Amino acid sequence: MNGQLNWFKGGLLLGAAFLVAVAFVKPIGVSTQFVIADGIVWNLFSDTVVQKNPESKSGYSSSNAYLNKSGGKYAKNIANPINYSFIFVLAMVAGAFLSSRLGGPQATAMDRSAPEVWRQRFGENPTLRYVTVFFAGVLVLFGARLAGGCTSGHMMSGMMQTSLSGYLFAVGAFAIGVPAAILVYKRN
Amino acid sequence: MTILLAILLGIFFGFALQRVGATNPQNIINMMRLKDLHLMKAIFFGIGVSSILLFLLMAVGVIDAGHLSVKSSYVGVIVGGAILGLGFAVAGYCPGTSLTALADGRKDALFFVGGGLLGALIYTLMYGSIQGTWLFNKIAGGKVMLATGSDKFQALLPMIPGTLLALIIGVIFMLIAWKLPDKA
Numbered sequence: 001m002n003g004q005l006n007w008f009k010g011g012l013l014l015g016a017a018f019l020v021a022v023a024f025v026k027p028i029g030v031s032t033q034f035v036i037a038d039g040i041v042w043n044l045f046s047d048t049v050v051q052k053n054p055e056s057k058s059g060y061s062s063s064n065a066y067l068n069k070s071g072g073k074y075a076k077n078i079a080n081p082i083n084y085s086f087i088f089v090l091a092m093v094a095g096a097f098l099s100s101r102l103g104g105p106q107a108t109a110m111d112r113s114a115p116e117v118w119r120q121r122f123g124e125n126p127t128l129r130y131v132t133v134f135f136a137g138v139l140v141l142f143g144a145r146l147a148g149g150c151t152s153g154h155m156m157s158g159m160m161q162t163s164l165s166g167y168l169f170a171v172g173a174f175a176i177g178v179p180a181a182i183l184v185y186k187r188n
Numbered sequence: 189m190t191i192l193l194a195i196l197l198g199i200f201f202g203f204a205l206q207r208v209g210a211t212n213p214q215n216i217i218n219m220m221r222l223k224d225l226h227l228m229k230a231i232f233f234g235i236g237v238s239s240i241l242l243f244l245l246m247a248v249g250v251i252d253a254g255h256l257s258v259k260s261s262y263v264g265v266i267v268g269g270a271i272l273g274l275g276f277a278v279a280g281y282c283p284g285t286s287l288t289a290l291a292d293g294r295k296d297a298l299f300f301v302g303g304g305l306l307g308a309l310i311y312t313l314m315y316g317s318i319q320g321t322w323l324f325n326k327i328a329g330g331k332v333m334l335a336t337g338s339d340k341f342q343a344l345l346p347m348i349p350g351t352l353l354a355l356i357i358g359v360i361f362m363l364i365a366w367k368l369p370d371k372a
Binding site: 003004005006007008010011012013014015016017018019020021022023024025026027028030031034035037038039064065066067069082083084085087088089090091092093094095096097098099100104105106107111112113114115116117118126129130131132133134135136137138139140141142143144145146147148149150151152153154155156157158159160161162163164165166168169170171172173174175176177178180181182184185186187 | 190191193194195196197198199200201202203204205206207208209210211212213214217218220221222223226227229230231232233234235236237238239241242245250251255256257258259260261262264265266267268269270271272273274275276277278279280281282283284285286287288289290291292293294295296297299300301302303304305306307308309310311312313315316319323327328331332333334335341344353354357361365370
């Protein structure tokens with residue numbers, strides 16, 4: 001496709017992004033920020049979900065076991081949304097927008113509802129695509145949180161560091177993902 | 189300063205994802221049904237190059253090994269990976285690429301992100317009742333890496349010098365990237 005880098009240049013660029021992130025700050029990760037975003041909204045409506053707590057390692061604690069985990073570090077980030085990891089993820093959207101404006105690959109009007117491979121198999125009606133993708137999103141983020149990371153954090157950052165968990169995650173994801181894709185979309 | 193870095197590094201990563209074609213679900217679906225391996229080649233190559241440079245720069249002291257953050261290995265990593273893999277294959281989006289796909293103007297990505305927020309909320313609410321189950325049984329001691337690179341994390345293969353092992357793995361990844369066919 002026009003504007004899309006080949007695997008060699010694309011791989012170099014992708015690798016560079018992961019390398020500079022760990023060189024300057026820490027390995028890239030995305031999926032935790034979905035929890036933080038949920039927590040920020042939840043925190044608007046609840047007085048108990050995030051509380052200052054001098055006895056906790058992060059200085060914050062939560063009535064929710066997950067947000068309270070690891071010394072309340074999620075609770076802390078919810079209380080302070082202007083933190084590295086959350087801003088990083090927001091900035092990603094800006095970076096993608098910049099690339100798209102500066103000669104990157106473009107999506108056609110039809111691509112913006114559903115990719116071609118979907119339209120060939122399931123037709124042009126976008127509603128089916130939207131509903132399916134919504135439930136896929138539920139699965140992906142639930143799975144990512146159970147695994148403790150997603151494609152960025154586990155697979156790319158993890159395998160870059162030769163972390164065993166990155167390999168386990170990739171095996172799980174592709175062992176189910178490849179047969180699922182072939183079953184749903186067929187080979188041809 | 190940290191926030192400035194977050195902005196710059198986040199923009200760089202988002203730019204790379206868009207430019208390599210990862211924000212296009214067509215490319216992900218075609219990778220998962222083994223039809224077009226362009227993205228898989230880029231991923232293998234990216235991991236290989238960055239891993240080699242990371243371990244070399246750590247060995248000469250340019251990159252602080254304290255920046256490494258190795259995630260724990262437990263049963264849920266495989267189970268969660270499998271659940272993610274199913275949604276990833278059907279939608280053609282993962283958490284990072286769905287957000288960056290919004291910048292392409294993709295409306296289906298918006299529904300994915302909405303579902304993702306719900307999935308993350310369900311997990312947040314469920315965690316209290318599943319913590320302590322077999323899902324969190326550690327594998328090989330938890331936070332382990334294949335190559336030694338940091339004092340914080342245990343090495344799975346301590347008999348091989350860390351930098352050497354990481355170089356070997358990195359070269360294998362680059363070879364896989366080079367040898368995989370583009371279209372299948």
